[in-house]
Amino acid sequence: DTGVSQDPRHKITKRGQNVTFRCDPISEHNRLYWYRQTLGQGPEFLTYFQNEAQLEKSRLLSDRFSAERPKGSFSTLEIQRTEQGDSAMYLCASSLTGTVKYYGYTFGSGTRLTVV
Amino acid sequence: QKEVEQNSGPLSVPEGAIASLNCTYSDRGSQSFFWYRQYSGKSPELIMFIYSNGDKEDGRFTAQLNKASQYVSLLIRDSQPSDSATYLCARGDMRFGAGTRLTVKP
Numbered sequence: 466d467t468g469v470s471q472d473p474r475h476k477i478t479k480r481g482q483n484v485t486f487r488c489d490p491i492s493e494h495n496r497l498y499w500y501r502q503t504l505g506q507g508p509e510f511l512t513y514f515q516n517e518a519q520l521e522k523s524r525l526l527s528d529r530f531s532a533e534r535p536k537g538s539f540s541t542l543e544i545q546r547t548e549q550g551d552s553a554m555y556l557c558a559s560s561l562t563g564t565v566k567y568y569g570y571t572f573g574s575g576t577r578l579t580v581v
Numbered sequence: 582q583k584e585v586e587q588n589s590g591p592l593s594v595p596e597g598a599i600a601s602l603n604c605t606y607s608d609r610g611s612q613s614f615f616w617y618r619q620y621s622g623k624s625p626e627l628i629m630f631i632y633s634n635g636d637k638e639d640g641r642f643t644a645q646l647n648k649a650s651q652y653v654s655l656l657i658r659d660s661q662p663s664d665s666a667t668y669l670c671a672r673g674d675m676r677f678g679a680g681t682r683l684t685v686k687p
Contacts, residue, residue, distance in 0.1 A: 498675055505589070507669050507677035508625065556624060558675070569615055569627030570675060 469573035490559030604670030613673035
């Protein structure tokens with residue numbers, strides 16, 4: 466197990482297209498977060514899963530964004546009808562309940578989205 | 582008002598000095614906080630987690646939490662050029678501030 470894996474690393478898409486990103490957390494981790502980060506800003510919370518349940522979703526998120534974690538393992542983030550303002554780094558982070566205060570959350574390397 | 586506020590900097594200190602990074606929060610109910618470090622082009626990595634009032638030390642790093650005044654700080658002693666990065670403060674529910682960019686000059 467080499468950590469949190471995100472795929473693809475880079476995605477260039479045309480405005481209006483749909484894109485889907487995948488996150489594979491560390492195998493035993495039950496908590497999973499998605500973030501969006503733009504240059505010079507901290508990670509912006511998008512959504513949070515505990516096992517397969519989506520427990521929280523940012524109110525800032527439009528209906529164009531959706532996320533799933535069907536079996537409590539990997540997660541997908543889909544953006545429909547992409548806009549230029551969606552261009553950002555999308556980060557995934559995971560942890561195991563009970564270990565957060567020791568190990569925090571482990572981040573993946575992110576997917577960089579460019580909308581042209 | 583953002584949930585977690587940080588001075589975006591940049592903060593510049595000479596090598597060997599103490600770097601002091603600060604974070605304030607608006608929700609008095611917040612119980613715990615993380616400090617993460619993010620090198621340019623990389624993902625955040627954990628420095629420390631703190632949930633009790635007072636100081637917590639780990640090597641050259643000391644985190645301080647003051648729940649009455651609603652601030653969290655991170656002190657880096659004997660700063661090294663390799664400490665140059667953006668330092669992110671986050672609440673226990675993983676809501677981040679904007680980060681403070683630190684430069685340590687040789």
